[in-house]
Amino acid sequence: DAGVIQSPRHEVTEMGQEVTLRCKPISGHNSLFWYRQTMMRGLELLIYFNNNVPIDDSGMPEDRFSAKMPNASFSTLKIQPSEPRDSAVYFCASTNLLSTDTQYFGPGTRLTVL
């Protein structure tokens, strides 16, 4: 199994630019999670999907953030416009109904906004 795939692995952009992070969950998994990790705030849940439907987006910091899951094998997290305080590592994770106790994390995208 390829595991959760995220792209890009590193992104450097300038303030005000649009950033799109991509995630491919493990095949057969029906729940997908987006997390953000910083030294100050730790690992924060931004949003999660069940069967491609957003269930809880209360962790999305503000309207500049949006997430979509058009099908079971692809999700995007978009930041527009980006700000320096958005600099963090963004993780995508997935799980399925048979192993809901276990979330499988992707390698993460390290975002730097200058």
Place this chain on the structure above:
Amino acid sequence: GQSLEQPSEVTAVEGAIVQINCTYQTSGFYGLSWYQQHDGGAPTFLSYNALDGLEETGRFSSFLSRSDSYGYLLLQELQMKDSASYFCAVRENSGYALNFGKGTSLLVTP
């Protein structure tokens, strides 16, 4: 609201045993998970406790006391490769989302 408390740093000697505690205050509780994260890496699942008691997986064990809102991760026969951050995480409801603690940085010394 919810909060999880765990020590920020722990240091132990190779071959020793170390316990990382986690206390939580949540509106609901379905279970307590533990994840390991090496520097620059992704969190990886270690264990999950839904019921009181001890779960053992090789050198790692995890304990839960629901009445005390407390759990711990026990690492035995420490190895240098165990140097990493360890996170406890609570599943608060029937959904699958987890709320993570701030993590405990474990340093294993020779």
